[in-house]
Amino acid sequence: SDLEYDTFGRLDRINTISLKNNFISSIQPGAFLQLKNLGSLSLENNLLHELYPDMFIGLDNLNTLKVDENKISIIHANTFIHSPKLMQLYLTSNYISTIEPNAFSQLGNLNYLQLSYNQISEINSIIFKDLKNLRELNLGYNKISSISENTFVEQINLNGLFLNGNLLTSLTSDVFNGLILKNQASSVIALNLENNNFENITGMFDNFTR
Secondary structure, eight states: OEEOTTTTTTOTTOOEEEOOSSOOOEEOTTTTTTOTTOOEEEOOSSOOOEEOTTTTTTOTTOOEEEOOSSOOOEEOTTTTTTOTTOOEEEOOSSOOOEEOTTTTTTOTTOOEEEOOSSOOOEEOTTTTTTOTTOOEEEOOSSOOOEEOTTTTTTOTTOOEEEOOSSOOOOOOGGGGTTOBOOSSGGGOOEEEOOSSOOSOOTTTTTTOBO
């Protein structure tokens, strides 16, 4: 079933909507048009196949978006440009294999990005370039075999990076350029590389900023 244009009428005072565990297969542009005060939207366990521009138009104040457990295979460029205040984005347990350049454009306030349990095979250096305030990035249990140099160079505030459960055999030290290790316990990076195919990690972390 679809969410059609202006589905929610003038519910402009509502703050939270949960539509999880339904059979929603598509969302028309403008479906959320009147929800200017919506802070949290849950769409888990539906039948959505893609995320595209204008899907979330009208959600100017959205803080949390959960789209786990759908059928999503691609995130198109500029999908979230109408939700610049988004801080938490959950896309776990989909079929995502393609993330277009600028898919996360305008998400400079995003703190948490969950992309675990998808079909991502490689990470290039421009995917996360706009996410300058990211605190936690979970890419666990994908099919990642390569990560480009300087991929995380903009994530100077990253606390947790999860790459566990992938197909990585080696990484150059330049992959981690820019990541800062601080002495304070609340700022130390948690780096999870378990359940990959590493044989030798010598020199992998030489470029961590101190």
